[in-house]
Amino acid sequence: MPERKSYKITHYRKWCKNCGICVAVCPKKVYEIDRNDRHAIVHPQDCIGCQMCVDHCPDFALTVEEVKDE
Amino acid sequence: MRLDFLRSERLPNIWCPGCGNGIVLRALLEAISQLQLDPDKVVLVSGIGCSSRAPAYTAFDNVHTLHGRAIPTATGIKLANPDLSVIVLTGDGDCSAIGGNHLIHAARRDVDITVVVFNNYNYGMTGGQASPLTPAASITTTTPSGNMDRPFDLVNLATGAGATYVARSGIYFTKHLVDHLRKAISHRGFSLVDAVAQCPTYYGRFNRKGSAGQMITSQKDWMVLKNVADKKNPEELAGKVVIGEFVNIIGARQADIDAAKEQS
Numbered sequence: 292m293p294e295r296k297s298y299k300i301t302h303y304r305k306w307c308k309n310c311g312i313c314v315a316v317c318p319k320k321v322y323e324i325d326r327n328d329r330h331a332i333v334h335p336q337d338c339i340g341c342q343m344c345v346d347h348c349p350d351f352a353l354t355v356e357e358v359k360d361e
Numbered sequence: 362m363r364l365d366f367l368r369s370e371r372l373p374n375i376w377c378p379g380c381g382n383g384i385v386l387r388a389l390l391e392a393i394s395q396l397q398l399d400p401d402k403v404v405l406v407s408g409i410g411c412s413s414r415a416p417a418y419t420a421f422d423n424v425h426t427l428h429g430r431a432i433p434t435a436t437g438i439k440l441a442n443p444d445l446s447v448i449v450l451t452g453d454g455d456c457s458a459i460g461g462n463h464l465i466h467a468a469r470r471d472v473d474i475t476v477v478v479f480n481n482y483n484y485g486m487t488g489g490q491a492s493p494l495t496p497a498a499s500i501t502t503t504t505p506s507g508n509m510d511r512p513f514d515l516v517n518l519a520t521g522a523g524a525t526y527v528a529r530s531g532i533y534f535t536k537h538l539v540d541h542l543r544k545a546i547s548h549r550g551f552s553l554v555d556a557v558a559q560c561p562t563y564y565g566r567f568n569r570k571g572s573a574g575q576m577i578t579s580q581k582d583w584m585v586l587k588n589v590a591d592k593k594n595p596e597e598l599a600g601k602v603v604i605g606e607f608v609n610i611i612g613a614r615q616a617d618i619d620a621a622k623e624q625s
Contacts, residue, residue, distance in 0.1 A: 306372050310379035310561075315574025316533075346391075346535040347577065349383025350373055351364075 297358045298338040307352040313344035363394045371418050376411060379573020381558030384532040385479050386415045388556070389448070392542035403446045406435040408460060410452035411486045412479030429459030432467045435474045443473070446546060453480040454492035457513050461493070468522035468551050471614050475545045476553045478515060481560040489563025500567040516607050519553045526552035527608040532559065533580035534604065541606060550613060557602065
């Protein structure tokens with residue numbers, strides 16, 4: 292079985308407006324709205340690198356990059 | 362997307378949380394990076410409105426013109442320097458109401474520019490008034506008991522006026538949108554892309570469309586791809602919006618000129 296790829300999610304909090312679009316479009320439920328009504332990355336290990344959140348972020352606040360082992 | 366196409370010192374943008382304009386802008390920048398255009402040879406022209414703030418966040422040359430007059434300015438830029446890729450970023454009201462005449466005549470003349478319409482179904486910047494693209498029976502600030510008028514079908518309007526590339530896409534389908542933006546920019550002749558975005562602050566709130574996330578994922582339910590829609594009955598398509606490429610005529614202008622020469 293091939294080794295599972297892992298991804299690093301970078302979140303620029305300065306640009307994010309907490310609209311919740313990433314929560315709605317993520318197929319693996321990596322993001323969740325926390326009790327302060329702010330979105331948070333709760334399951335980064337589930338990320339499959341589909342870039343849905345990156346493509347749909349209106350504020351350019353997310354990047355998802357594959358982590359390469361040296 | 363190349364992040365150096367953004368003017369990062371101008372961000373965060375002024376749009377409301379959940380506004381679809383940012384997604385269209387990202388798709389446009391993605392299309393420009395995929396086409397590997399020289400950033401010095403791209404000019405973005407915009408009018409007035411929420412969507413027309415978009416060029417200010419990009420590192421390309423841009424002109425912020427009068428309300429509705431983006432297309433005449435873009436025509437002038439293209440005539441002065443035909444090497445440039447001129448892209449007009451305009452809103453639904455800016456394009457179809459205030460600049461409606463310019464739109465149809467630029468399409469008739471087949472000016473080699475690309476018009477990207479950020480269609481959020483209302484005038485967002487001034488407080489959610491009804492635009493010519495607001496669907497019938499929708500509630501806006503100026504139509505509190507539902508819009509009595511029928512909307513324009515922008516795709517058919519541009520096709521009827523003679524545009525040689527017309528496509529429509531939605532912001533949920535970003536790959537589809539990038540694909541059609543890329544084709545529109547590389548098309549020679551007048552090209553129009555109707556990018557259906559969302560306004561969660563006004564249109565979404567007045568019409569109870571839910572949160573920004575619900576609005577964007579609901580595009581899966583009310584949008585149909587053109588090749589699927591072609592096989593369906595008109596009754597099945599009631600209330601749905603068809604997305605895809607509607608017109609793509611290559612060398613239309615040259616064919617007309619050749620035909621006229623043969624006749625004379």
